Amino acid sequence: ELIRQPNGNYKLDHAVTATQKVILGAFGLDEEWIKAQARQIGKDIQNAAMPEEQKDDDEDAENEEY
Incomplete structure (x- = not known):
């Protein structure tokens, strides 16, 4: 069972x-x-609950090269 912190x-x-x-x-x-x-x-639950605008920002950050 998962619980939310x-x-x-x-x-x-x-x-x-x-x-x-x-x-x-x-x-x-x-x-x-x-x-x-x-x-x-x-992580899937958090992403499902995240506003769409924030998801786009997070996905952009994941694709950035350093």
Whole structure:
């Protein structure tokens, strides 16, 4: 479960349990995969909630070369 932090970021509400790790292992997944997916979902949620104008500015910044 992801929860929203006061700064607008999202994070896992709790650690992955031992039972969940066993189940994930059966599918070739691990705790790091879950954390990476949670980070990506959090970013997707933030971007979906971001005003379109700000998204354009952020995308332009990502494409800049330094």
